[in-house]
Amino acid sequence: MARAQLLLSYGQAFVAPERRKHRSSMSVRMPEAVLMQAKGACAVISDSISSNTLAKQAGDLSVRGFLADYFSTPDHWDVKTSATRVLSSLNSWCYSQSQHVMAGGFVSSLSVMVYRRREAHLFHLGDTLVFRLRGAEFEQLSRDHVTDLGGYRYPSRALGMDGTLDIDYSLIPVKQGDIFLFTTQAVRGTLLPSDYVRLIRQDASDLDAACERLASEAAARASERGYGGEQFCFQLVRVDELPEEEEDHPGKLYGDLPIPPELSPGERIDGLEIQEVLSRTAQSRVYRVRDVHSEREMVLKAPSPELSLRNAYLEHFLLQQWVVERVKSPFVVKVMEPSRSRRYLYYLMEHVEGETLNQWAQRHPQASLQQRLDIANQLGKAVQALHHRDLLHQQIHPDNILIDSHGKVVLADFSACHMRELEGHRHSAELLRQIGFNEHSAPEYALGDGVGRRSDQYAFASTVYWLLTGELPYVLTPNRLLSHTDLEQLSYRSSRSFNPEISLELDEALRRALDPQRALRFRRLSELLHALSLPLGRKGTGQKVEGEGSSESRRFWQGVAGFLLLLLVLSWLLR
Template identity: 70%
Template sequence: MTESSLSISFGQAFVAPDRRRHRSSMSVQIPGGSQLSAKGACALISDSTWRNAIAKQAGDLSVRGFLADYYSTPEHWDVKTSAHRVLRALNGWSYSQSAYIEGGSYICSLSAMVFRHREVHLFHMGDTLVFRLRGAEFEQMSRDHVTDLGGYRYPSRALGMDGSLDIDYVTDSLKQGDLFLFTTQAVRGTLLPSDFVQLIRADVSDLDATCERLAEAALSRAQERGYGGDQFCFQLVRIDRLPEEVEPEHPVPLYGDLPVPPELSPGERLDGFEVQAVLSRTAKSRVYRVHDARNEREMVMKAPSPELSLRNAYQEHFALQQWVVQRVNSPFVPKIVETSRPRRYQYYLVDYIKGESLSDWALRHPQASLGARLDLARQLVKAVQALHRRDVLHQSIHPDNLMVDAHGRLVLTDFGACHLRESDSQQAARELARQVGLNEHSAPEYALDTEVGRRSDQYELASTIYWLLTGHQPYALAPNELRSHTDLERMSYTSARRYNPAIASELDDALKRALDPQRALRFRRLGEFAYHLRTPRRNEDGVARQPWQTPATLWKAVAGVLLLLLLLSWWLR
């Protein structure tokens, strides 16, 4: 760190009889270099309810998830934009996953504080506590959002409690020597504000020792008063040095301030990358295959279209694309490539997939077996599931957006229509998909101005798989040709077995349900559809077993016949 950069120190203390079952989590992260200037340092604390069966996982996941995603947001996003996007994405995931957990949930209170330049930003949900000690002034910066039910106090407006998230946001200037205390509701009824000030001011040379004093005092006071104070955590952050107020003479431009690249042709260079081929030119973007001579590596460069150089809204979404892809970890989704080379234009780089589109693959392999096609279908499902786990809608799943490499691995590409699944962004998601362009695989709701979501991706996924297995479309009327809701009645499903008799009736029924024009009638979870894509077990002669031929079903049938014979023998006596 240079002498003019922000410098902070911190200490922590935790009291719990069993660390494996704690319900609170806290962390401080101080990045180095340009990231400290662009994103700042973070301090967090989270706390779940004691009746939560997965309280530890809820607390740990919220802290780790925020830190990982916040520091991967585009550098030109300000603190508020970055934190709000991360928290809403984290809230959506926590809320959706809690529905599948018995006796527990990912609900937790969370206070996240970002120290950047000479300012502090607090993002607060629930009932965790954040105080500031400045001189002799000790004040609470967070608000207690609690609800009394049956004599117990539960956090309200907490992370993962509802599909929408109400975030308290507080920003203030920093002063050298400021001390910030993070703790939980467990401390209520033990220490008074005067106790906090006295214990902290006693000795601030060792912040870990100071937190230990606070924990010991809180535990002692709880035992004296008969409280169940078995879990206390304290975290102290001190501002040791503030950066200079004077801006550098030649500030480095942030990513969002960079110009859109000009039109490029093979052989031309941009930031040291040589263009090998133009992969795509659309109204929205340019996609090039580039070569990095420094490490002899081929990559794909995606940049906004030069015609959109003044469209700030699209450039903002372009930055969101990079962040979305960066958050997803799957072998079926391309990886973002980070380079240390200075960037003079807006673009991002991903791994180059040496292969062909699924459309081209199908043309070159007309005799491919049903098993080979189902293998590609299962990979596609895993790619979409990886996006949905991060609460991302792809919104443009079709054969031309899928690549198959030389080893038969399928990769989902082109995230120009991707959108974070948030309860208040239905219209924005639908409009984005329309701007990118609807096609014969698009879900009907995009053409009819109705609600979109994960089941919309399910439709596009199933439509692409139907085409992969049959070479045809499931409906004579394409969804992108719909003009009103009455047109839905004209959509009559054509059985996949009509085009490919090798398809099992069970799989055909699953395709029909996933492709239902009515969004609410499709599978509730994508995993249910994926179950029907499994490869049927085969006999020694290679013929697929029918359900009654499986061992478990066969023995059940034998047992039923024996039971019937036994009953008949008793009746005939």
């Protein structure tokens, strides 16, 4: 029987008497079995230059940030995709923050090794050092990226050093008994390869003691050569057991969990009793359920039982749960943790007591423009929360928007949601074809053009237009387009022709957000939200009042001037 996961041991040692003064940071994380199977284990080391006033913060941030984000990536992403996206995001943040620091910055060398199954994935930036000891062979796996300036060596291609990132990536087959050493550039010139082998092999069963021997010997050699050794650190990771080789198949992508069967009210699954069938589509099933132990009411979403393991929607399914977990907003539905382990493939969301925006509009035909604008602003904040996480929703329309009993808007459906960087993903077009476009979809979807945040902006603006007017902005809906020449037939219908209460400024903002050409829409959604958030009628009314006030003032002073002129004429006549 194959072992479920590999087994690792590790040890660490710092030379510095006060850890808080160290400019290096390192860590090893071996998660629980399920996450270990999907993501593997991680060993990380970082180092910053001594002249950096934020060296300690930069080192700690890079290690903690990577470990937190890597293990939060979708389960169906492979190791390389997960790690490179996390490093790119972390680099962007570090680089942007460094622009606001006068002395120093969030710049650090970083080496990450992810152990999964029978392989190790090495991601390397800067000049930290990674070695492998296999038998008597001691080999450096990382490359030193350094720049010589005035006789001093500085790391190059480090994390946070530039807006773009150049990552060294290596895939390394591992064997049982392999030992990996992680250390920093400061150790250069102290120990020889034979010293490493001798000190590690002296008692390889105690890796902490081996690290202490390395640190002590390196510090002694540095002292003999007349330079300080207070910044040495060593981390050893040993492969104790490897899982047996096993073939990959599509089911492995989903942790081998089966798709739930068709369920009806009264039936139970994993301690969840089905209360109501909310939706049955070709791709999914959505149920209102009650936890029989906690009495909580939730929404269960599962793939359709008819889907094959190679279906694009099924591959995308786990991303939906990750989206809900990653986005923290009161206007985006929350994921719920089950009270017991799952035996089937599904995820749980909070149950929102309310109705869809479509149902709300039908029940409130006399709702004021201010009420409708308030709903539009809440929906805009939900879309913004997704965009801040580089996520596209792609299915913004009235039936995917819930309004609870207190009037709060909650965006609830993520069937087509995906990462903005994944726009060229081979399954995205197939996925969208399966789910289908709608009358609020941007024209570029029907025409097969590139999509982005402005595509969501269009769908949001179209939904707002419908909410304010009960109509659509174009006679020919964009999802009916057949070619680019059909774009010329899209003639915007002013929202004021259906609802005169809408200000000229708001109508112009909607017109721009609904431009058939994606490049001509607002660069940022916040520009459209600003127009929506202007107090109802204040700008237009203010201008009118100001004009009326100016006119009355002008007439008053004209009267005064005429009266004074009359007095002057009378004084002349009476002389």
